[in-house]
Amino acid sequence: xxxxxxxxxxxxxxxxxxxxxxxxxxxxxxxxxxxxxxxxxxxxxxxxxxxxxxxxxxxxxxxxxxxxxxxxxxxxxxxxxxxxxxxxxxxxxxxxxxxxxxxxxxxxxxxxxxxxxxxxxxxxxxxxxxxxxxxxxxxxxxxxxxxxxxxxxxxxxxxxxxxxxxxxxxxxxxxxxxxxxxxxxxxxxxxxxxxxxxxxxxxxxxxxxxxxxxxxxxxxxxxxxxxxxxxxxxxxxxxxxxxxxxxxxxx
Amino acid sequence: xxxxxxxxxxxxxxxxxxxxxxxxxxxxxxxxxxxxxxxxxxxxxxxxxxxxxxxxxxxxxxxxxxxxxxxxxxxxxxxxxxxxxxxxxxxxxxxxxxxxxxxxxxxxxxxxxxxxxxxxxxxxxxxxxxxxxxxxxxxxxxxxxxxxxxxxxxxxxxxxxxxxxxxxxxxxxxxxxxxxxxxxxxxxxxxxxxxxxxxxxxxxxxxxxxxxxxxxxxxxxxxxxxxxxxxxxxxxxxxxxxxxxxxxxxxxxxxxxxxxxxxxxxxxxxxxxxxxxxxxxxxxxxxxxxxxxxxxxxxxxxxxxxxxxxxxxxxxx
Numbered sequence: 001x002x003x004x005x006x007x008x009x010x011x012x013x014x015x016x017x018x019x020x021x022x023x024x025x026x027x028x029x030x031x032x033x034x035x036x037x038x039x040x041x042x043x044x045x046x047x048x049x050x051x052x053x054x055x056x057x058x059x060x061x062x063x064x065x066x067x068x069x070x071x072x073x074x075x076x077x078x079x080x081x082x083x084x085x086x087x088x089x090x091x092x093x094x095x096x097x098x099x100x101x102x103x104x105x106x107x108x109x110x111x112x113x114x115x116x117x118x119x120x121x122x123x124x125x126x127x128x129x130x131x132x133x134x135x136x137x138x139x140x141x142x143x144x145x146x147x148x149x150x151x152x153x154x155x156x157x158x159x160x161x162x163x164x165x166x167x168x169x170x171x172x173x174x175x176x177x178x179x180x181x182x183x184x185x186x187x188x189x190x191x192x193x194x195x196x197x198x199x200x201x202x203x204x205x206x207x208x209x210x211x212x213x214x215x216x217x218x219x220x221x222x223x224x225x226x227x228x229x230x231x232x233x234x235x236x237x238x239x240x241x242x243x244x245x246x247x248x249x250x251x
Numbered sequence: 252x253x254x255x256x257x258x259x260x261x262x263x264x265x266x267x268x269x270x271x272x273x274x275x276x277x278x279x280x281x282x283x284x285x286x287x288x289x290x291x292x293x294x295x296x297x298x299x300x301x302x303x304x305x306x307x308x309x310x311x312x313x314x315x316x317x318x319x320x321x322x323x324x325x326x327x328x329x330x331x332x333x334x335x336x337x338x339x340x341x342x343x344x345x346x347x348x349x350x351x352x353x354x355x356x357x358x359x360x361x362x363x364x365x366x367x368x369x370x371x372x373x374x375x376x377x378x379x380x381x382x383x384x385x386x387x388x389x390x391x392x393x394x395x396x397x398x399x400x401x402x403x404x405x406x407x408x409x410x411x412x413x414x415x416x417x418x419x420x421x422x423x424x425x426x427x428x429x430x431x432x433x434x435x436x437x438x439x440x441x442x443x444x445x446x447x448x449x450x451x452x453x454x455x456x457x458x459x460x461x462x463x464x465x466x467x468x469x470x471x472x473x474x475x476x477x478x479x480x481x482x483x484x485x486x487x488x489x490x491x492x493x494x495x496x497x498x499x500x501x502x503x504x505x506x507x508x509x510x511x512x513x514x515x516x517x518x519x520x521x522x523x524x525x526x527x528x529x530x531x532x533x534x535x536x537x538x539x540x541x542x543x544x545x546x547x548x549x550x551x552x553x554x555x556x557x558x559x560x561x562x563x564x565x566x567x568x
Contacts, residue, residue, distance in 0.1 A: 006361040017389070085343075089344065092309070093415075095334040095361065250310075
């Protein structure tokens with residue numbers, strides 16, 4: 001079996017020892033929509049949701065991006081667990097390259113993210129009557145997979161450079177706040193102040209959300225979404241390259 | 252393919268930290284190790300053994316010099332090196348959330364074993380390491396000693412030509428330790444090269460075909476046990492048991508300027524440097540007007556050699 005397969009097997013084995021975790025991974029975007037999405041929809045209606053869709057439909061792309069962001073953060077936190085029980089350094093002596101180690105680690109989570117998206121779309125259609133663009137499904141799954149990988153590589157940089165997990169937790173809390181709220185996740189950007197809009201437009205999670213929103217409910221301009229998707233892929237590749245470098249410097 | 256399992260040339264590793272002077276953890280080491288032997292790397296805490304091992308297992312990059320495993324450079328061909336080694340690092344490294352069995356099977360996958368072979372070898376090893384009853388328990392629920400068994404068992408699961416063991420016997424009971432030592436000897440007979448570090452010198456004395464003693468990042472002695480003992484000619488160990496501990500024994504032992512000495516209930520052990528005739532005089536003096544139940548005079552042990560090479564007056568050099 002290839003080195004990638006071995007890391008995938010390990011991650012799957014570890015994750016499958018905690019079924020609650022898997023259940024939460026798969027259903028939490030839907031739960032978020034049920035609580036937050038339904039709440040906002042009921043309280044505010046869909047006052048500013050772009051494209052004339054209701055808030056649940058608007059929020060779908062955001063919640064999927066939030067899910068891949070969350071999976072990535074959790075996966076990178078496992079570096080601390082592995083370091084604490086010593087297996088991290090031992091694994092670095094196994095017959096696999098540093099890029100294979102990182103890719104293998106995220107592969108299982110990419111699969112979970114895609115599964116999560118499928119479940120959320122299916123149940124979103126049934127429960128919230130969201131008009132899903134099924135023909136764009138491959139593009140959506142690609143957005144989930146690339147997004148999860150990109151955010152994992154991004155977080156891995158910090159998990160590998162920071163030695164104390166309380167410091168890492170503080171960093172992730174700041175990232176959650178900055179990345180999620182300064183983006184198009186919860187609200188359309190057009191009515192927002194210029195400075196906020198500019199901040200959101202350079203935020204990679206906005207690029208991913210726009211990609212997911214376009215490929216799930218068809219909102220967005222295709223050329224702009226294509227540009228954002230390309231920018232996100234570049235962001236993911238840059239993070240991957242730097243995370244590999246950080247892993248190579250682990251001593 | 253190189254005739255040596257390990258080749259190290261002018262290896263230097265310097266750790267630099269802000270506001271602290273740089274530390275030369277490995278300071279110009281050069282040595283080679285032939286295949287199929289058990290090679291012991293000995294030294295006091297902070298000697299640089301673990302750093303050296305980390306470089307050899309591709310975990311750390313040297314600052315200067317080169318190291319090769321079976322001819323493959325650890326910096327330029329790390330993957331080729333990793334394909335040929337199995338290592339047990341100092342910490343009890345195990346997959347805590349997986350069972351003992353899954354720990355072995357996961358490792359087998361990493362090492363490229365097919366499933367059937369992995370399962371067959373894992374079952375046999377679990378029997379050998381008395382892990383069968385706990386095979387399905389998560390490692391986080393096992394004691395430290397059992398976790399160590401899981402970790403050490405992994406190196407016997409595969410047939411990599413070089414094995415690195417850092418303090419392998421930590422946390423093992425004497426029976427298991429003996430068993431593992433026998434297994435290591437068997438592996439060396441099959442042609443595998445075992446490189447181990449240990450603080451337990453009797454273990455190295457019994458197990459190693461070739462020993463390198465290092466201190467402060469440098470090699471201070473090298474050779475098999477007999478060669479090393481030549482370095483310590485004139486060192487004697489005396490063990491005596493009295494009917495009751497004589498008054499003033501501590502002072503008497505101190506007056507010998509011993510390499511080491513210990514008093515345990517009514518028994519003493521002392522190692523000191525002296526000419527052969529003088530050693531017998533010391534024993535006679537210690538026994539004078541006292542009832543001696545047991546006496547033993549030995550030549551230098553590895554521990555004596557180690558202490559002589561790495562300490563001055565009982566203090567680290």
